[in-house]
Amino acid sequence: MNNHRQRKEMKEDTLKKVSNDAKRKVLVVEDNQLNREMLAEILSDRYQVLTACDGEEGLRCLAEHYQELSVVLLDVCMPVCDGYEFLERIQGDSLLSSIPVIVMTASSRQETELKCLELGAVDFVIKPYNPQIVLGRINSVIKLRESARILAAVEHDELTGLYTRQAFFHHAKTLFKLKKEEDFHVVVADVKDFKLINGSYGATAGDKLLCYMAKAYQGFIRHGLVSRYGSDQFACLIYGQPEIDKDKIETYIREIADHAPIPNVTINYGVYMHIDKTLPVSAICGRGFMAIKNIRGNYESNVSYYTAEMREKQIRSRQLENDFEGAVANREFVVYYQPKYSVGTEKIVGAEALVRWQKPDGEIISPGEFIPVYEKNGQIVKLDEYVFRRVCCYQRRRMLQGKELIPISVNLSRASLHRSGTVMRYVEIVKGAEIPFSCVPIELTETVALYSDRIRRITEALVRTGFLLHMDDFGSGYSSLTSLNELPFSTLKIDKKLIDYIEQPKGKKVVQQVISLAHGLDMKVVAEGVENSGQVQLLKEMKCDAIQGFYYSRPHPEEQFTAMADQEI
Known part of the structure; x- marks a missing residue:
């Protein structure tokens, strides 16, 4: 890296020497021929002068010679492309706009000066021209700017020599x-x-x-x-x-x-x-x-x-991001409840809250589409809390109606878990609803719950306040046994990916060992994604505690779930 620094310093020294020894170039953009020739004569002793008869020609000349130019003298009032348009058009190009522009005008109106300054001009020369003032202004501007040769040097990356x-x-x-x-x-x-x-x-x-x-x-x-x-x-x-x-x-x-x-x-x-x-x-x-x-x-x-599909996916993601706040305000996110059934009694003993997006036109957006977007941009934090509040309100209504409360677990994302103040906010929501903490267990996926000191402190704080913790999706990825040992989970949920293999010899052994391990750690076990009677029978033989899956029930809207729960409790 020292060699790169030395080469850079040598290069700058050389460029400074070249800049000091050679005449600098000035571009004069002036539609009046007499004024143009007068300026060329004033400047020719000290500078190389390029001229353009209107703004359009001036832009072409600037684009061609920007590496060599030290300053542009620009008339405001010109045909084809006036000074204002000239300044506006170079603002979109960082290289062209880096060349200082001195505006020339016969107007003494403050509005003219302010507008040109807003568009990037650095100084003014009033007509008719005073040679000493023109030369003085140019000299002052050049001293405040890098030489044209140094400007050219910054086009190239110092390490690789490629364009920046x-x-x-x-x-x-x-x-x-x-x-x-x-x-x-x-x-x-x-x-x-x-x-x-x-x-x-x-x-x-x-x-x-x-x-x-x-x-x-x-x-x-x-x-x-x-x-x-x-x-x-x-x-x-x-x-x-x-x-x-x-x-x-x-x-x-x-x-x-x-x-x-x-x-x-x-x-x-x-x-x-x-x-x-x-x-x-x-x-x-x-x-x-x-x-x-x-x-x-x-x-x-x-x-x-x-591909065009990638672009459409990006547009769709942006649309989901842009529509999020309105959807929350309009309560377009609807909570569905998937029952959990006791293996022994085959009665509902709990449920998991799942979110769906139902738009006003009836369109249902899958969580598989919007959850990844919101996890990436951080909006998932607000969605987690929205769902949690809805579940707490539901449990509050059941309690006021004198109905038995069944635990409804709510997912907490990595972003929510790591956000400062989450535990306190969730505690306040439960206290505000005046419901037991035990009726809204918190589910953490195994990837979110990978053991660390920070996760341990947060999970312990949740449990101290009365929440029950469930480890979700166990077996779907990197299952940390340290997390099971160190973190205060009361329930382990076996992921569908393991349940899918339960009817195969090795798969059966794996699920049996997971259940035995969880029971040995005093945890209840819920099997997720159970879809057929063969899986149910094996889970009964393995003493699994509860089952969640399509075999018993799909997720249902609140009204349907309530009817099912009331009938079975």
């Missing part, structure tokens, strides 16, 4: 304009677990890997641009070929990984072919990275191709 992200955006937009008939494609790359690579092999080895990748991608692109898009991400814009051959690109990707300076490195790629050039370049690259998200956790493939 902002420079990539600028040049991509320029290419789109120059090659309107061309088909463009984008390939983005993301090094998996790059922080782990740096931690294991050191930062120098990580830098070596990034430089290797940069060189490889530059060799791959004949017509296009390559950028270091992020710390461990790259973006390639390709044109000059109607399609990207999938077999060739996957072969090339394997070769890059095989010859990488770090063994077994995984690089994920997202490919967006036939891009929509009307989109911002950031959105175009975003579609490539969207494709990468589609293969996270997939160890069989590290290349994904953007």
Whole structure:
């Protein structure tokens, strides 16, 4: 890394020397020929002067020479494209807008000055021109800004020499304009677990890997641009070929990984072919990275191709996010109850609260669609509490009606469990409803309940206040026996994935051992996802305590569940 710093300092020293020795360039955008020639004469002794007769020509000249320009002198009143429009149009491009603009106007109105300043102008020159004032203003502005040569240097990433992200955006937009008939494609790359690579092999080895990748991608692109898009991400814009051959690109990707300076490195790629050039370049690259998200956790493939379905899924997710607050306010989220049946009596002994989304037009949205979205963006915290409040209100109504209360368990997500103040809020909700804590057990999935000091403190706080804790989905993933030993669960729920194999010899032994283990730890056992009589019979023989599943009952809306419960209790 010291070598990179030394090279950077040498480069800057060289550029400063070049900037000081050479004449700086100034662009004059003025529609009046006499004024244009007058300014050129005033400036020519100190500067190289480029001129444009209107704003449109000025924009073209700026785009072509921005790397060399130190300042733009811009007339406000011009045909075709006036000064205001000129300033507005360069604001969308970070490279063009980095060149300082001095506005020239015959108007002394404060409104004119304020508007130009709001649009990014840095100073003013009043007509008719005073040569000393013009030169003084230009000199002052240049002293406050980096030289044009230094500006050019920041286009390139210091480590890899590739375009920076902002420079990539600028040049991509320029290419789109120059090659309107061309088909463009984008390939983005993301090094998996790059922080782990740096931690294991050191930062120098990580830098070596990034430089290797940069060189490889530059060799791959004949017509296009390559950028270091992020710390461990790259973006390639390709044109000059109607399609990207999938077999060739996957072969090339394997070769890059095989010859990488770090063994077994995984690089994920997202490919967006036939891009929509009307989109911002950031959105175009975003579609490539969207494709990468589609293969996270997939160890069989590290290349994904953007499809319209991905875009539709993204739009759908955003719609679910945007509709969430309104759905909560309108109580569109409806609580369903799935009964739990005693193995011995085959009577309802409890239930689990499950949420469904019923829109005003009758559409039912599956929790499998909206729960992952809300878990990702954090809205699940509010949804958890919404469901918990609804269940507490239901139990309150039953109590006021003099009906027997049966425990209705409510799921608590990882986000809710880790949010500060959750225990206190849930305690206040139960106390406000004036119901027993035992009638609203809390269910934690085994992944949420993986043992840690923080989880232990939170679960102990819940139990101290009177809540019962159930471990949900046991056997669906990484089942932590430490969690069973250390955390105060009263009930263990065996996941459907284990129950599905209960009628096979090995599956039967596994379920029997889980039940025996739970009973040995003084926990009750509920089997989830039970669907046939053979499974029920085996669970009876294994002394399972309760069963939840389609064999006995699907989840029901409140009214139907109440009728079932009242009939059996």
